[in-house]
Amino acid sequence: MKKYEFWFVVGSQFLYGPEVLETVAARAAEMAEKMTQGGILPCPLVYKATVKTDAEITAIMKAANADDACAGVVTWCHTFSPSKMWIHGLGLLQKPWCHMATQYNRHIPNEEIDMDFMNLNQAAHGDREHGFIGARMRLPRKVIAGYWQDAPLQRDLADWMRAAIGYAFSHALKVIRFGDNMREVAVTEGDKVEAHIKLGWQVDYWPVGHLVETMDAVTDAEVDAKMAEYAERYTMATDDVETVRYQAREEVAMRKILAREGAQAFINNFQDLYGMRQLPGLASQNMMADGIGYGGEGDWKVSGMTAIMKTMAEGLDGGTLFMEDYTYDLEPGKEVSLGAHMLEVCPSIAANKPRIEVHALGIGDREPPARLVFEGKAGPGIVASLIDMGGRLRLIVQDIEVIKPILEMPNLPVARVMWKPAPDLLTGVKCWIHAGGAHHTVLSTAVTAAMMEDWAGMMGIEYVHIGKDTTVEGLKKELFYNDIAWKLKNL
Ligand code: MN
Secondary structure: OOOOOEEEEEEHHHOOOHHHHHHHHHHHHHHHHHHHOOOOOOEEEEEEEEEEEHHHHHHHHHHHHOOOOOEEEEEEEEOOOOHHHHHHHHHHHHOOEEEEEEOOOOOOOOOOOOOHHHHHOOOOHHHHHHHHHHHHHHOOOEEOOOOOOHHHHHHHHHHHHHHHHHHHHHOOOOEEOOOOOOOOOOOOOOHHHHHHHHHHOOEEEEHHHHHHHHHOOOOOHHHHHHHHHHHHHHHEOOOOOOHHHHHHHHHHHHHHHHHOOOOOEEEEEEOOOOOOOOOOOOHHHHHHHOOOOEEEHOHHHHHHHHHHHHOOOOOOOOOOEEEEEEEEEHHHHHEEEEEOOOOOOOHHOOOOOOOEEEOOOOOOOOOOOOEOOOOOOOOEEEEEEEEEEOOEEEEEEEEEEEEEOOOOOOOOOOOEEEEOOOOOOHHHHHHHHHHOOOOOEEEEEOOHHHHHHHHHHHHHHHHEOOOOOOOHHHHHHHHHHHHHHHHHHHH
């Protein structure tokens, strides 16, 4: 995240004379600097220019496209900036765009206000002209409004910046498939070429045999180093050291291949472990703990989303992880959902220090694998699911409240997270099922629905949000209208 910056470009024109333009430029530089120093933005906001002509705007948008460090452009009109001069430049812009509607002064000064003041401080006027051209050109953009020194506006800008980082990361993402999708399952399938075109992901297969070969070449010293890392991070709650060492060997090998290929996410499938003694459990969990994306049963879409959302969450409190809805507790009025996976739950959400345990795994026909066992930490969050609707991708996001598990579940040999989905479990389940959301999700208590909405907007994919005000009736209409709209869009 630290390698990115955002450009602040302020619109004006020559009508007001050089003095006004100098004031605008000085104030814009001051605003960018103070907002950057405010401690809320994850990346610097860098004042670039006060633009007055088509040529200036075109040049700066081209420069933004070409600069890898620039993750997005924030525009604002301190004065009036006729929008015809923006058409060419905005049409060329390939980076996320945020229109920040703000004003240098908080208050209207009673004595000082005259027509000179009005000509200098007319953002209410300028931002409307600027807004029109965004609407007229149907450009994806974030619009935020508020006083620039206030935390709510800076938080909106920070959320959008995180989405823009996710956009940049998505376009460089490589997902490695150690195996194919689980046989017969539908929702984990998808059009990988469509994902490459729309999201920028390269999703490639590497034979499990290549992974086994790489595992065979891992040295004892490499396994020792990984074991030392496990000992530092987790509580060793097994005497079966050899089983844990096998996970270490798997992890070292998987990381080598990911590093060599420049990949940030991977999948495996318990049906496709030819030549391996254990399904990677602890190995996958420890990789996720370091920000690597993962999906079970060959689910490369959830793996890619996990990696992206982990990047968007960088520096925030809370966890971001691959999750699976398993089972409900249906006590009337207190309904909750229990999520887990057969092994691979990321410890970023752990409420306690995870324990390394070895248990038999009924699925997959391999030796009992080592895995991390822990309880999820309570807090507000979301679950997100990316599905392929055939011709388009749909991102479904549901608000949830992660709670301390209502039971101890002493015989459940995996990490577990319990939550209440919005608006309530039963309505939420109906909405989720109508929308086609998967059993696999990315659960996050760091990334918000607002960030995901921005991200989906930047990627140009369908976004469906299930929150406290969602009704089944309303959602069904939304899905029906979305279908028509997206069909028209694809023509
Ligand atoms: Mn699964």
